[in-house]
Amino acid sequence: MIELKNIKKIYELGKNNIVTALDNINLNITEGELVILKGVSGSGKSSILSLIAALSKPSSGEVLVDTERVSKLPDNFASDFRRDKIGFIFQKYNLIGTMSVKENIILPLVPMNLDEEEIENKLQRVLNMFHIGHKKDQLVRNLSGGEQQRVAIARASINNPKIILADEPTANLDEKLSLHFIDIIKELKSEGKSIIIATHDPLFFGLDIVDREIEIHKGKVF
Amino acid sequence: MKNRLKKFGVNVYIMEYAINSLLRQKYKSLFITIVLTALIFLLASIFFITNSIKYELQSTVDSLPEIIVQKIKAGRHYDIDTNDIDNILEISGVSSAVARVWGYYYFENAGVNFTIVGIDEFEQQYKNTLARIAETLDFSNTSSMVLGAGVKKSMNKSYYKEYFNFIKPDGTLKRVYISGVFHGDTELESNDMIVMSKSSAREIFDMDESKATDIVVKVANVDEIQTVASKIKFLYPESRIITKNDLKISYQNIFDYKSGVFLALFVVSLFTFFIIIYDKASGLSSEEKREIGILKAIGWRVDDVLKEKFYEGFIISLFAYLLGIVLALAFVYIFKAPLLQNIFTGYSQLKTSFELPFVLDIQTLALIFFLTIPIYIAATIIPSWRSSTLEADEVIK
Numbered sequence: 139m140i141e142l143k144n145i146k147k148i149y150e151l152g153k154n155n156i157v158t159a160l161d162n163i164n165l166n167i168t169e170g171e172l173v174i175l176k177g178v179s180g181s182g183k184s185s186i187l188s189l190i191a192a193l194s195k196p197s198s199g200e201v202l203v204d205t206e207r208v209s210k211l212p213d214n215f216a217s218d219f220r221r222d223k224i225g226f227i228f229q230k231y232n233l234i235g236t237m238s239v240k241e242n243i244i245l246p247l248v249p250m251n252l253d254e255e256e257i258e259n260k261l262q263r264v265l266n267m268f269h270i271g272h273k274k275d276q277l278v279r280n281l282s283g284g285e286q287q288r289v290a291i292a293r294a295s296i297n298n299p300k301i302i303l304a305d306e307p308t309a310n311l312d313e314k315l316s317l318h319f320i321d322i323i324k325e326l327k328s329e330g331k332s333i334i335i336a337t338h339d340p341l342f343f344g345l346d347i348v349d350r351e352i353e354i355h356k357g358k359v360f
Numbered sequence: 361m362k363n364r365l366k367k368f369g370v371n372v373y374i375m376e377y378a379i380n381s382l383l384r385q386k387y388k389s390l391f392i393t394i395v396l397t398a399l400i401f402l403l404a405s406i407f408f409i410t411n412s413i414k415y416e417l418q419s420t421v422d423s424l425p426e427i428i429v430q431k432i433k434a435g436r437h438y439d440i441d442t443n444d445i446d447n448i449l450e451i452s453g454v455s456s457a458v459a460r461v462w463g464y465y466y467f468e469n470a471g472v473n474f475t476i477v478g479i480d481e482f483e484q485q486y487k488n489t490l491a492r493i494a495e496t497l498d499f500s501n502t503s504s505m506v507l508g509a510g511v512k513k514s515m516n517k518s519y520y521k522e523y524f525n526f527i528k529p530d531g532t533l534k535r536v537y538i539s540g541v542f543h544g545d546t547e548l549e550s551n552d553m554i555v556m557s558k559s560s561a562r563e564i565f566d567m568d569e570s571k572a573t574d575i576v577v578k579v580a581n582v583d584e585i586q587t588v589a590s591k592i593k594f595l596y597p598e599s600r601i602i603t604k605n606d607l608k609i610s611y612q613n614i615f616d617y618k619s620g621v622f623l624a625l626f627v628v629s630l631f632t633f634f635i636i637i638y639d640k641a642s643g644l645s646s647e648e649k650r651e652i653g654i655l656k657a658i659g660w661r662v663d664d665v666l667k668e669k670f671y672e673g674f675i676i677s678l679f680a681y682l683l684g685i686v687l688a689l690a691f692v693y694i695f696k697a698p699l700l701q702n703i704f705t706g707y708s709q710l711k712t713s714f715e716l717p718f719v720l721d722i723q724t725l726a727l728i729f730f731l732t733i734p735i736y737i738a739a740t741i742i743p744s745w746r747s748s749t750l751e752a753d754e755v756i757k
Binding site: 188191193194195213214217218220221222224226228232233234236237241245246247248249251293297 | 752
């Protein structure tokens with residue numbers, strides 16, 4: 139389902155300052171699989187997620203999702219691909235703090251110009267699923283870290299995407315909330331979604347729901 | 361409503377997002393609205409005043425006589441002999457020649473000069489306004505006059521409601537009763553003209569019956585004005601001949617001078633506008649960039665982001681435009697453009713109050729619209745376009 143072929147990602151940070159974030163990465167992730175990308179900070183885990191979500195392009199190599207070559211997609215098609223197939227949970231949640239929970243969650247639906255009823259149905263589904271219905275009219279900036287994360291997951295799931303990508307999802311959470319996040323992931327996996335989590339949190343290692351753990355070190359797969 | 365707009369391809373949710381976005385940044389939005397409104401108000405006021413002045417001067421020029429003959433002695437204007445009319449009428453091409461009796465009278469109470477114009481019952485009037493007044497003025501009563509609406513107002517303030525005592529050059533008084541009020545073709549006429557019989561005017565100016573202030577000549581064919589003027593000059597070499605064209609040029613000079621001042625104001629306001637635009641176009645705040653990055657990351661296309669930014673710019677600039685225009689209309693035509701109008705009328709403290717005629721044309725409104733709104737929208741969209749075409753990953757970081 140997701141295939142990374144000979145991926146190389148180079149960042150040019152300035153003159154004579156070239157960083158190779160990913161070096162010859164080859165990866166295959168099948169439908170419904172839960173994969174943990176583990177490694178220290180700066181190992182290249184987040185870069186792999188960005189490439190799969192078509193948020194950035196590889197310097198060389200290809201990323202294929204459902205045989206579609208997403209690494210070559212023009213900008214607008216990449217946006218369509220993200221909207222339809224990807225739910226991305228960012229490390230810092232990337233919510234808009236001055237907007238309400240409801241407004242943040244339905245943001246991916248705004249350009250789709252759907253009927254109000256359809257939007258309301260989708261919203262209710264994720265509000266119930268992630269237990270944040272009672273907070274829907276509150277401003278996101280007034281929520282706790284755990285609540286903000288649930289809003290971020292709800293936003294990532296509003297379009298019912300086939301692929302969930304999570305970048306260091308428990309980095310800002312205590313153990314109790316991290317365990318709660320794992321429960322949410324279990325639920326998403328039970329729905330048949332492919333899930334890739336980039337993390338260095340030991341809580342995820344050796345979990346029975348995890349299908350595969352991939353070690354990334356200095357931009358290479360071990 | 362939403363469904364109806366959807367039928368026209370309008371995404372109401374993006375529009376809603378734009379409105380919410382403006383409300384979320386309420387202080388910034390308010391500041392931009394105030395500055396834009398102030399600039400549009402200033403631009404519109406300048407245009408409205410210049411348009412009104414232009415209209416007023418054009419109307420004045422249109423009502424001017426084709427040729428004026430004045431007697432000059434030692435370079436100064438003297439009373440002219442009314443017998444000269446017969447000689448002028450003999451010149452071929454002249455359709456009429458009328459002796460005018462007019463002059464200024466200083467109205468001390470208000471500190472302004474009024475123009476007294478004398479007319480005769482059966483003579484051909486050289487102005488439409490005078491022809492209308494001649495029909496109403498009681499010529500049998502040598503002690504009556506008709507006042508311009510502005511003059512009446514000034515006199516009322518000094519409690520001269522029925523008559524006024526003019527002080528003659530010999531120090532004696534002439535009482536003239538107010539028999540009516542007129543509205544001239546131009547505001548300038550209404551605001552400083554007093555019309556009475558020629559004999560009353562002559563009495564006030566201490567002018568002999570055989571004399572007049574000047575002679576106005578009408579020419580049947582406008583192409584012959586210059587030829588007729590040359591013939592009159594040949595007949596009376598000591599006289600000064602002023603054609604309609606000469607007056608047009610002198611009025612135009614005054615207007616050009618005044619509009620030059622307004623042009624300076626216009627340039628200053630545009631300059632300020634462009635500084636704001638430059639500031640806005642030169643970049644987005646890190647928070648704004650991050651928001652665009654988030655929208656891209658969750659599936660918004662570049663054109664969705666630009667649409668949203670377009671709505672933001674359009675809403676704010678259209679609101680500022682409408683508010684600025686309404687305020688300018690009120691400022692110029694209801695409050696008589698205080699301060700700005702002084703730039704126009706300030707050259708003569710002795711002029712009576714001048715009211716700007718209401719002139720509103722689509723071209724002016726369109727010009728202000730196109731000078732401000734598209735530029736502001738472009739300044740909103742361009743930096744957003746720059747950010748939205750970058751890799752979303754890069755913008756969020």
